Amino acid sequence: MRPDLIAAALSAARSVGTPFWLYEAEPIRQRVGQLSAFDCIRYAQKANSNTHILRLLRAMGVAVDAVSLGEIERALRAGYAPGTDAHEIVFTADIIDEATLARVLELGIPVNCGSPDMLRQLGRAGRGHPVWLRINPGFGHGHNRKTNTGGPSSKHGIWHEELEESLHLVDEYGLSLIGLHMHIGSGVDYAHLHRVCDSMLDAVRRVGRPLQAISAGGGLSVPYRPGEPEIDIAEYYAAWNETRLEAERITGSRLRLELEPGRYLVGNAGLLVAEIRAVKKVADNHFVLLDAGFSDLARPIIYGSHHEICFVTQVGQPVAGPILPIAVAGPLCEAGDVFTQHDGGFVEFRDLPLPEIGDIAVLRDAGAYGATMSSNYNTRPLAPEVLLDGGALSVIRKRQSIEQLLDLEADGGPL
Ligand code: LLP
Numbered sequence: 141m142r143p144d145l146i147a148a149a150l151s152a153a154r155s156v157g158t159p160f161w162l163y164e165a166e167p168i169r170q171r172v173g174q175l176s177a178f179d180c181i182r183y184a185q186k187a188n189s190n191t192h193i194l195r196l197l198r199a200m201g202v203a204v205d206a207v208s209l210g211e212i213e214r215a216l217r218a219g220y221a222p223g224t225d226a227h228e229i230v231f232t233a234d235i236i237d238e239a240t241l242a243r244v245l246e247l248g249i250p251v252n253c254g255s256p257d258m259l260r261q262l263g264r265a266g267r268g269h270p271v272w273l274r275i276n277p278g279f280g281h282g283h284n285r286k287t288n289t290g291g292p293s294s295k296h297g298i299w300h301e302e303l304e305e306s307l308h309l310v311d312e313y314g315l316s317l318i319g320l321h322m323h324i325g326s327g328v329d330y331a332h333l334h335r336v337c338d339s340m341l342d343a344v345r346r347v348g349r350p351l352q353a354i355s356a357g358g359g360l361s362v363p364y365r366p367g368e369p370e371i372d373i374a375e376y377y378a379a380w381n382e383t384r385l386e387a388e389r390i391t392g393s394r395l396r397l398e399l400e401p402g403r404y405l406v407g408n409a410g411l412l413v414a415e416i417r418a419v420k421k422v423a424d425n426h427f428v429l430l431d432a433g434f435s436d437l438a439r440p441i442i443y444g445s446h447h448e449i450c451f452v453t454q455v456g457q458p459v460a461g462p463i464l465p466i467a468v469a470g471p472l473c474e475a476g477d478v479f480t481q482h483d484g485g486f487v488e489f490r491d492l493p494l495p496e497i498g499d500i501a502v503l504r505d506a507g508a509y510g511a512t513m514s515s516n517y518n519t520r521p522l523a524p525e526v527l528l529d530g531g532a533l534s535v536i537r538k539r540q541s542i543e544q545l546l547d548l549e550a551d552g553g554p555l
Contacts, residue, residue: 152526159414159432165529167409180398187402187508192536194218209240222247263313274321277339283327284443290324323357337383350393360404403508410507433470435517444483448504451495465489
């Protein structure tokens with residue numbers, strides 16, 4: 141880890157306490173730059189929806205995706221302009237509730253519909269509203285089967301065989317069709333790239349009418365382990381641009397090429413910083429227990445995801461204890477509260493230097509699906525978020541207090 145980043149983490153730890161999330165602005169900006177060939181980068185804010193991160197992205201011309209009423213309100217708070225022409229915010233989901241329906245109609249936010257039922261509900265409430273169709277092409281992929289959003293076992297998107305019915309609904313309700321969208325999963329391996337592009341062209345042919353845009357969805361992978369390769373963006377863009385050009389020939393319309401990355405923009409730009417609170421020996425096994433658990437970073441327990449972990453002392457030196465097979469775990473009352481897990485398996489004992497109580501543990505590449513997937517399990521408040529930008533640290537979310545948490549249960553009155 142870079143010395144300046146360690147120094148920033150220690151300085152923030154002294155101010156906000158542990159655990160906390162630390163994000164770096166610069167790598168996020170670099171990632172945006174790497175995708176600049178696309179006409180529109182639409183950030184999937186579910187990866188990290190802090191309004192300060194959204195502001196940073198908006199300042200670079202990045203549009204945003206919202207999947208809930210809360211995410212719409214976040215985008216607005218961050219200064220995103222709603223409106224059918226601006227296209228700054230698009231609502232993407234497989235269902236729409238009444239409150240969200242009212243809000244997208246009021247603000248003119250285009251809706252990316254993942255089910256024929258959504259088209260019906262939207263059409264009944266707001267004739268002429270702009271829509272995208274999210275199509276499940278019949279196959280998918282992801283870093284884990286739980287992040288695979290295509291194929292017959294996925295609840296996501298309009299099944300490709302229902303495309304005609306969906307077009308019929310678009311016409312019946314006079315909805316305005318903006319474009320077609322495919323997102324086959326998260327953490328995708330690009331053996332699937334050409335297959336997705338072919339499916340998109342097939343869908344464009346079947347739609348057979350002018351469109352304004354096509355979207356390649358998100359899913360771009362990032363490295364989590366040392367030496368893991370970066371994906372080749374030039375190759376990825378070339379395949380999609382070729383698809384766009386062919387789709388333009390088919391439809392006779394000029395098409396905007398959109399991309400919807402989450403992890404790619406923020407995944408490698410965040411750390412979870414925690415303090416070591418116990419070092420245990422259980423039979424022959426070594427356990428290091430942190431003050432952060434899966435209520436903070438849930439990816440290992442849910443997907444068996446790998447996050448590199450390094451230990452530093454309170455003065456920023458790498459921990460120099462003997463290298464031993466160590467499991468790094470959290471404080472929660474649940475056996476699965478272990479950060480070092482085998483993919484799809486259970487506790488992994490990883491070769492790490494044995495730290496002492498009071499040392500700091502840094503879990504890397506936690507910028508995507510870290511804070512946004514945290515919970516209050518074991519009545520633990522949400523951890524603060526800190527941003528490092530141009531050498532300056534700022535607290536972009538305070539630590540939730542136990543009082544705030546309990547306040548929601550304050551009255552318990554009759555319905
Ligand atoms: N677009 C749609 C419609 C999505 O459902 C998603 C992610 C994205 C874009 C962004 O995907 P990305 O570029 O970040 O791969 N919690 C899991 C990931 C779940 C992804 C959900 N949808 C994880 O921690 O790996």
